[in-house]
Amino acid sequence: xxxxxxGQTLIFRNPPHIVAHASIVGPEESKGPYSEYFDLHLEDAxxxxxxxxxxxERMAANAVNLSLDKASVTPADVDLMLxxxxxxxxxxxxxxxxxxxxxxxxxxxxxATLVEGLTLGAALMDGGFxxxxxxxxxxxxxxxxxxxxxxxxxxxxxxxYKQYTVTGAGSYVLGWLGGDVWISHATLGKVIDLGVTDxxxxxxxxxxxxxxxxxxxxxxxxxxxxxxxxxxxxxxGITGKKVLTALLEEENVIPEDKLMDCGAExxxxxxxxxxxGSGVGASATFFGSVIIPKMKAGEYRRVLLIGTGALxxxxxxxxxxxxxxxxxxxxxxxxPGG
Amino acid sequence: MKNINKTTDEFNKIVKKEQPAVNKVSxxxxxxxxxxxxxxxxxxxxxxxxxxxxxxxxxxxxxVTITMIFLGGLLTGLDVYDEIGQFAGAGSLVPVTxxxxxxxxxxxxxxxxxxxxxxxxxxxxxxxxxxxxxxxxAFLVGLIKTLF
Numbered sequence: 001x002x003x004x005x006x007g008q009t010l011i012f013r014n015p016p017h018i019v020a021h022a023s024i025v026g027p028e029e030s031k032g033p034y035s036e037y038f039d040l041h042l043e044d045a046x047x048x049x050x051x052x053x054x055x056x057e058r059m060a061a062n063a064v065n066l067s068l069d070k071a072s073v074t075p076a077d078v079d080l081m082l083x084x085x086x087x088x089x090x091x092x093x094x095x096x097x098x099x100x101x102x103x104x105x106x107x108x109x110x111x112a113t114l115v116e117g118l119t120l121g122a123a124l125m126d127g128g129f130x131x132x133x134x135x136x137x138x139x140x141x142x143x144x145x146x147x148x149x150x151x152x153x154x155x156x157x158x159x160x161y162k163q164y165t166v167t168g169a170g171s172y173v174l175g176w177l178g179g180d181v182w183i184s185h186a187t188l189g190k191v192i193d194l195g196v197t198d199x200x201x202x203x204x205x206x207x208x209x210x211x212x213x214x215x216x217x218x219x220x221x222x223x224x225x226x227x228x229x230x231x232x233x234x235x236x237g238i239t240g241k242k243v244l245t246a247l248l249e250e251e252n253v254i255p256e257d258k259l260m261d262c263g264a265e266x267x268x269x270x271x272x273x274x275x276x277g278s279g280v281g282a283s284a285t286f287f288g289s290v291i292i293p294k295m296k297a298g299e300y301r302r303v304l305l306i307g308t309g310a311l312x313x314x315x316x317x318x319x320x321x322x323x324x325x326x327x328x329x330x331x332x333x334x335x336p337g338g
Numbered sequence: 339m340k341n342i343n344k345t346t347d348e349f350n351k352i353v354k355k356e357q358p359a360v361n362k363v364s365x366x367x368x369x370x371x372x373x374x375x376x377x378x379x380x381x382x383x384x385x386x387x388x389x390x391x392x393x394x395x396x397x398x399x400x401x402v403t404i405t406m407i408f409l410g411g412l413l414t415g416l417d418v419y420d421e422i423g424q425f426a427g428a429g430s431l432v433p434v435t436x437x438x439x440x441x442x443x444x445x446x447x448x449x450x451x452x453x454x455x456x457x458x459x460x461x462x463x464x465x466x467x468x469x470x471x472x473x474x475x476a477f478l479v480g481l482i483k484t485l486f
Binding site for chain 2: 050051052146150151152153154155156157158159160161190192194195196201204208211212215216219239242243246247251275322
């Protein structure tokens, strides 16, 4: 086993700092209880462009640029950009990178993409391959719905546990100086499939992967739930969070109020959004804009952030495949003495 | 070695327990009420076309279909029909207004890709199977009627 790994967990000797973060959210998220935490709000899902895809691209690009401004760096100062989204061929991230003078790696693990980006970025930095990395991710209700489901205005009835894709983009600048939070560990997940086939219940499909990575992190680092102030999952939604709680409780891990889900929170548990938010935009915006400020304020000292991704496509659903899921985790800590 | 070792059946039991239940009785009632209301509106138009405009029964039926398709399309464009659909389920999916919705929704959605490869190519993306199998069934029923 490599020197800096334990089981599936990477241990960063020099934990990279999250120097700056920026987030942009869509019209629906702006109505939610966390609206004021986000940097910018879209009034129109097309963001002044002539298509939803172009609107998403503009949203992600502005999030990246805003995070660079906050960190006082230019695109030329950045050694590497890691980005992804939910659209086929990663068109959002690719087209954002087109306009920036920075090396770019496109990454995909559905809604776990942001955590995958932070993990890779931190590993490359601790490995000595980069000193400044940007990790960004975006999702968009209209672009995701039309790719994964049916046209928006089609009057089909969805079950109460269906989630609502978050329109949002978040960008994180990793560096060695500044910021209040660093990434001390990352646990790499395996693809887990317990046979869920209902594409309207992605939360349940992803919950086992989330449970798996939490237990693996505890095992590798010899930690328990008491070592964390918050377990923050990406987009399990209200139903997925309940399923995760049930799975953890069977393994004698009682999360109580330490478990929070970005997707469940972002719309404020309103009935019209079903089981809450989904999409990588949930963790990309919520962790940076809501949780990091709370870590800075001392509310949380150590947070386990878990990106959860449902690895389905419109095609696999039609071919009646079950829905595999992946989860990756990073340990975010308040920088001591910071 | 994985930490969570469950079979699909064991896991499904947990999911079923935690998932909010779909209330079939209330869905059935809502579908009945909304579907019935759509038919009532059609009936009112039918009576109006016959009494006020002096249409024959057959022409009035055609006019009612055209009117209901127009209303379904209009409500889709006004971003209302999908809300009705979420409430009513099959109640608003089955009547001809639902068929109009299934045509107008992709038309709106794919407008941004242009008239030919956008709207033209995707207009029947939902209604296509209904038309294809509708015609096949009509052919089969027609064939049976001719033979016997």
